[in-house]
Amino acid sequence: MTTTAHPRPDVALPRNERLAAIDEFAYRLRHNVINMGQEQGQGYVGQALGAADILATVYGDHLRFRADDPHWDGRDRFLLSTGHYAIGLYAALAEAGIISRDELLTYGSDDSRLPMSGMSTYTPGMEISGGSLGHGLPIAVGMALGLRHQDSPARVFNFLSDGELDEGSTWEAAMSAHHHRLGNLIAMVDINALQADGATSGVLSTEPVHDKWTACGWRTYRVDGNDTGALLDAFDAAIAEAAPAGSPAIVLCDTRVGKGVPLLETREKAHFMRIDEDEWQICRDQLTAGHNREDVR
Incomplete structure (x- = not known):
């Protein structure tokens, strides 16, 4: 018996059911992040909370995998280019059943x-x-090209941050993906406007980023990265045209660091957070209160 993420577009569930499942996935993911962060008292908690809706949309609805066989040849590949976001990906892997919550x-x-x-x-x-x-994106390009040579239907998903758009290697890979017509490559960028050295706009402005990806030959979508409905529609559109040969796609996601926990959304030094012991339960309470308000609506 094999297990996959649930539900996926090819299951043809109603949109409202898919959205409800994604929202619940994101809520549990954020709780996982807070629980993990408390173990260290610090970490890249803000980024993981901000990106939770993106991860939930991909892992909870679109990614093809077998939880009991992480190396299954037919799996879609999800590449976390931003290694410091690992706390968020671990939380998603647990919700997907690939690792245990314990x-x-x-x-x-x-x-x-x-x-x-x-x-x-x-x-x-x-x-x-x-x-x-x-x-991450250079590796994703090579992986997508390799999968095509193997006649594999698997897709490559690559998670980037807006800070990575400062890197020349990212843009070389973007042009290569278009040149090789890697229609099996779908990227996403967490645009939270913050880097280790300060605001992204102050470190190195990359706007107009939508126009730049389009000019590189990518099918480009820009959405509110904390709006699961907008994310679902964008990934549905990106995946609808995915093929071994074609245009690569990218979803640009504007997010808020610490999303779901007001205490952390307004914290000044938010790239690497140190959170006091008495604040962790406040974080959980705020997350639950916000989720309950959403349920009422």
Whole structure:
């Protein structure tokens, strides 16, 4: 018996049911992130909370995989280019059934399979090791090309950050993907407007980013990355035209660091957060209260 993410577009569930499942996935993912962060008292919690809706849309609705066989040849490949977002991906892997929720509490500990920066040699479901930015999309291009040569229907999903758009290697890979007509490549960018050195606009402005990806030959969508309805529609559109040969697609996602937890959404130093012990339960309470309000609406 094999297991896959649920539900997926090819299951043809009504849109409202798909959205409800994605929203619930994102809510549980955010709780996982808070629980993991408390183990260390700090970390890249803000990015993971902000990107939760993106991860939930992909893992909870679109990605083809077998939870009991992470190396299944027919799986879609999800490449986390931003290794420091690993806390968010671990939370998604747990909700997808690839790792257990109990294992999440070993995050960042000695001998854990869940290091603070993603390592493919340690973690089931982690396709590449992350660290220095700008490597993910070049690897994704090579992987998508290789899968096409193998006549595989698998797709490659690559998660990038807006900080990675500072890297020349990213744009070389973007042009290569268009040149090789990698229609089996779907990228996404978490545009949270923040980098380690400050606001993205102050470090190196990349706008107009939509126009740049379009000029590179990509099918480009820009949405509110914390609006699961907009995300679902964008990924549906991107995947509808996915093919071994064709135009690659990218979903540009404007997100808010710390989304879902007002205490963290307004924190000044939000790239790497240190959170006091008495604040973790406040984070959980705010997350639950916000989710309950959404349910009422």
